Amino acid sequence: MPSWLPGAMLLIAAWEVAARGLAGRYLLAGPVDVAVHAWANAGLLSRAAAITLENALWGLILGNLAAVALALVALALPRLAGVVAGLALVVFCLPLVATAPILRVLFGPGPGPQITIAALAVYYTTFIPLMVGLRAAPASWFDLIRLYGRGGATALVQVRAMAALPYLVAGLQIAAPAAILGAMIGEFTGADRGLGVLVIRAMRGLDVTATWTLATISAGVAMAAFAAVGALGRRLTPDRPEVLLTPPPATAAGPMARLAVGLLTVLAVLVLWWGAMELAGLNRFFAKRPDDVWRFLVTAPQAAAARATLGAAMAETLAWTLPGYVVGLALGAGLAAALVLFPAAAGSVMPLAVALRSVPIVTTAPLIVLALGRGAAGTMAIVAVMTSFPALVACLQGLRQAPGQVLDVFAAYGARPWQRLVHARLPAMLPAFFAAARMLVPAAVLAVTVAEWLATGRGMGHLMALSASTSNYNMLWSATALLAAVSALGYAGVAAVERRVLARYAPEQVS
Amino acid sequence: MTRSAVPEAPEIVLDAVAKTFDTPSGPVEAVAPVSVRLAAGQTTALVGPSGCGKSTLLRLIAGLEAPSAGTIAIGGESPDAVRARAGLSMAFQDPSLLPWRSLRGNVALALKLARKPVDRAAVDRLIALVGLEGFEGARPAELSGGMRQRAAIARCLVTEPRLLLLDEPFGAVDELTRGRLNRELPALWQARGTTALLVTHSVREAVLLSDRVLVFSPRPAQVAADIAVPFAHPRAPDLTRSNRFLDLCDQVSAALAQGEATRRMVAE
Numbered sequence: 001m002p003s004w005l006p007g008a009m010l011l012i013a014a015w016e017v018a019a020r021g022l023a024g025r026y027l028l029a030g031p032v033d034v035a036v037h038a039w040a041n042a043g044l045l046s047r048a049a050a051i052t053l054e055n056a057l058w059g060l061i062l063g064n065l066a067a068v069a070l071a072l073v074a075l076a077l078p079r080l081a082g083v084v085a086g087l088a089l090v091v092f093c094l095p096l097v098a099t100a101p102i103l104r105v106l107f108g109p110g111p112g113p114q115i116t117i118a119a120l121a122v123y124y125t126t127f128i129p130l131m132v133g134l135r136a137a138p139a140s141w142f143d144l145i146r147l148y149g150r151g152g153a154t155a156l157v158q159v160r161a162m163a164a165l166p167y168l169v170a171g172l173q174i175a176a177p178a179a180i181l182g183a184m185i186g187e188f189t190g191a192d193r194g195l196g197v198l199v200i201r202a203m204r205g206l207d208v209t210a211t212w213t214l215a216t217i218s219a220g221v222a223m224a225a226f227a228a229v230g231a232l233g234r235r236l237t238p239d240r241p242e243v244l245l246t247p248p249p250a251t252a253a254g255p256m257a258r259l260a261v262g263l264l265t266v267l268a269v270l271v272l273w274w275g276a277m278e279l280a281g282l283n284r285f286f287a288k289r290p291d292d293v294w295r296f297l298v299t300a301p302q303a304a305a306a307r308a309t310l311g312a313a314m315a316e317t318l319a320w321t322l323p324g325y326v327v328g329l330a331l332g333a334g335l336a337a338a339l340v341l342f343p344a345a346a347g348s349v350m351p352l353a354v355a356l357r358s359v360p361i362v363t364t365a366p367l368i369v370l371a372l373g374r375g376a377a378g379t380m381a382i383v384a385v386m387t388s389f390p391a392l393v394a395c396l397q398g399l400r401q402a403p404g405q406v407l408d409v410f411a412a413y414g415a416r417p418w419q420r421l422v423h424a425r426l427p428a429m430l431p432a433f434f435a436a437a438r439m440l441v442p443a444a445v446l447a448v449t450v451a452e453w454l455a456t457g458r459g460m461g462h463l464m465a466l467s468a469s470t471s472n473y474n475m476l477w478s479a480t481a482l483l484a485a486v487s488a489l490g491y492a493g494v495a496a497v498e499r500r501v502l503a504r505y506a507p508e509q510v511s
Numbered sequence: 512m513t514r515s516a517v518p519e520a521p522e523i524v525l526d527a528v529a530k531t532f533d534t535p536s537g538p539v540e541a542v543a544p545v546s547v548r549l550a551a552g553q554t555t556a557l558v559g560p561s562g563c564g565k566s567t568l569l570r571l572i573a574g575l576e577a578p579s580a581g582t583i584a585i586g587g588e589s590p591d592a593v594r595a596r597a598g599l600s601m602a603f604q605d606p607s608l609l610p611w612r613s614l615r616g617n618v619a620l621a622l623k624l625a626r627k628p629v630d631r632a633a634v635d636r637l638i639a640l641v642g643l644e645g646f647e648g649a650r651p652a653e654l655s656g657g658m659r660q661r662a663a664i665a666r667c668l669v670t671e672p673r674l675l676l677l678d679e680p681f682g683a684v685d686e687l688t689r690g691r692l693n694r695e696l697p698a699l700w701q702a703r704g705t706t707a708l709l710v711t712h713s714v715r716e717a718v719l720l721s722d723r724v725l726v727f728s729p730r731p732a733q734v735a736a737d738i739a740v741p742f743a744h745p746r747a748p749d750l751t752r753s754n755r756f757l758d759l760c761d762q763v764s765a766a767l768a769q770g771e772a773t774r775r776m777v778a779e
Binding site: 138 | 611
């Protein structure tokens with residue numbers, strides 16, 4: 001019996017009990033209802049799933065090719081690696097809720113936006129591990145290549161590519177469910193087929209059973225994609241190390257150098273933004289340039305009003321994001337620490353948490369809103385759910401990194417389990433915890449804005465959706481820029497804390 | 512390739528070679544100016560306290576590091592030029608086998624990198640010679656530390672280099688195997704006429720394998736003693752029990768101890 005089976009069965013049983021027990025008070029559909037509904041609409045649902053999967057697959061391929069290309073550029077131009085990583089981060093922080101309608105205008109009908117958003121949703125989670133993986137080889141392997149008079153190209157083929165393979169697989173595994181999420185968000189913006197279209201329809205019609213069925217199917221597809229990539233990875237790299245410990249890619253050392261990289265990144269973003277729009281010859285009516293946003297927010301007569309609207313929405317969004325993010329991280333880390341004290345349970349929880357991590361936010365958000373309503377509790381719960389599972393998985397992996405010899409020392413002195421936890425395992429967990437905390441900043445913002453857009457009708461998500469539907473492109477681009485900047489700054493802030501903490505507890509990670 | 516096309520074993524000339532590393536806590540002088548001439552076809556053993564800069568000296572000769580001062584000539588060429596035509600081999604302290612390649616694949620990799628044809632039978636013969644017959648298909652993770660080190664030695668020898676740099680090649684090898692390798696491997700490179708440099712911590716091994724022992728002082732590396740080993744090759748197994756052999760060992764040990772005593776005096 002697979003180790004996850006008892007946990008999964010328990011979860012399904014709890015779901016059914018909850019659905020029956022809470023019927024009437026909360027809008028819930030149990031597994032039996034879902035199964036009946038899925039059976040009755042098997043044709044429609046499988047056709048929609050096939051469309052979504054196709055778009056997600058294309059996005060996955062394109063996004064990962066982009067990630068590989070970016071990582072190779074960063075490798076070839078080490079001086080620019082910091083700026084390349086910064087650019088990649090800013091693009092990853094673009095709120096999909098805003099980019100989706102803009103892409104729809106750009107592409108018109110068809111699968112273009114779905115595929116692009118799927119690609120945007122995945123490239124960063126491959127890029128970061130690849131940046132680490134391409135450097136994850138001992139210096140003596142490169143000495144060996146140089147010893148026989150060979151250069152960087154040989155090192156790339158013989159050493160870096162193979163050393164990076166496990167990292168690529170780890171990135172791809174996270175990317176597979178993210179691609180499905182991206183494709184569904186793309187479908188929300190006026191596609192005519194796919195799971196995302198059905199979700200929108202079910203939510204508009206307040207069809208609880210259909211919403212739960214679609215959530216279950218999307219979650220199942222995402223988990224299957226995660227498992228499939230994992231299985232493929234195990235075949236490709238049978239003895240792969242555990243690689244989710246991703247320290248920040250080696251960038252400039254020292255605060256001044258980091259500031260320079262930051263400023264260069266901002267400059268590069270502005271130039272690329274402006275250059276791309278001009279080169280593509282995009283109409284200024286919907287394709288706003290940096291100077292349009294500047295005018296709208298600073299020099300135009302109604303600039304103050306625009307700033308006030310934007311500021312109010314941002315404040316509302318942050319008020320939900322921050323507590324949810326902190327609670328989610330704490331829940332994940334706390335649960336991981338508790339599971340170490342009860343190792344028997346960990347074997348069952350870990351695969352379940354890994355699977356639940358891949359459940360797309362667009363399926364969870366409607367369910368939680370249906371259950372908890374459109375208020376603060378619902379939104380915060382969405383963020384907490386979206387952050388706690390990745391944090392739990394990362395922390396469990398981190399806790400396992402405690403060196404065996406160190407644990408042997410504790411065992412030799414008859415240390416108690418909690419002493420081992422506090423003195424050996426928690427410090428070993430920190431790199432993984434921070435890696436997750438960093439990556440979860442954009443994820444938390446995405447979760448809140450999706451919830452605001454689809455359900456609560458508040459904050460930045462709502463403002464962006466409203467601006468898109470009223471063709472207020474000045475506001476849409478301004479909101480996008482502000483949100484991307486806040487996400488990227490949040491990420492940089494967590495990275496700064498990470499550097500300080502790891503310098504003390506895991507100096508080998510930040511050298 | 513015919514025998515006559517193979518380049519001669521090179522003479523190595525170090526002229527006031529020094530190396531200083533820049534570290535966060537200031538510059539560290541690893542090698543003080545060293546001038547020494549190593550005859551073609553000879554095996555020279557480098558002994559000295561841990562961290563004295565012997566490995567750095569080897570890396571300088573291999574061209575993996577650039578000297579801060581002085582010049583190195585290998586048969587009249589620069590280390591970079593020799594390296595560019597794969598004219599030397601080095602066995603690192605760490606076996607540095609690629610984990611995704613089999614033992615055979617790791618040994619053959621050196622031939623591939625050196626742009627030489629891969630002769631599978633020759634690769635397997637060398638693997639057998641270092642006592643790893645039957646493990647040709649094994650991954651490095653399946654081998655013990657000593658076995659991995661022997662694989663690295665095989666990889667180092669497979670290109671039939673004229674210059675061989677061995678950085679504590681037998682450190683992790685068990686005593687019994689080490690004795691056998693000490694008998695069999697030097698014969699292999701000495702019969703071919705190879706200039707060899709061997710870093711070792713074993714005084715006995717240094718005297719047994721080499722024609723000359725250079726004793727280094729504590730960091731920065733400086734030649735504290737230069738001791739000729741006058742025994743002809745191949746050396747008989749009972750040589751190690753002869754008085755002349757034991758006297759030479761004592762001489763090397765005394766030079767090592769003196770270097771250590773000097774360092775303590777300087778420190779105090």
